[in-house]
Amino acid sequence: MNPSDAIEAIEKPLSSLPYSLSRHIQEHLRKLTSHEPVIGIMGKSGAGKSSLCNALFQGEVTPVSDVH
Structure with missing residues (x-):
């Protein structure tokens, strides 16, 4: 599974959360998947x-x- 598929799989359940919490989690996911050591x-x-x-x-x- 590539990172974009993983993010998509996680983002679907996030839609049931309050917007601010969902947005906060999405921002952290994007930071984690774009990290270059x-x-x-x-x-x-x-x-x-x-x-x-x-x-x-x-x-x-x-x-x-x-x-x-």
Whole structure:
């Protein structure tokens, strides 16, 4: 189920609540589903930070260099 389907499934029962409460819940749902986390990865040179990112995102999103 994608986020918009989940929101729609939750919003239908909200129509039976008072408008202000329903609106308040809807605003919080939208904030939760649009949240984009920021992640920082730190470590020594050659520790595998780029390789970790590429593995997590299943593609080459950061260049990987050879360790000398």
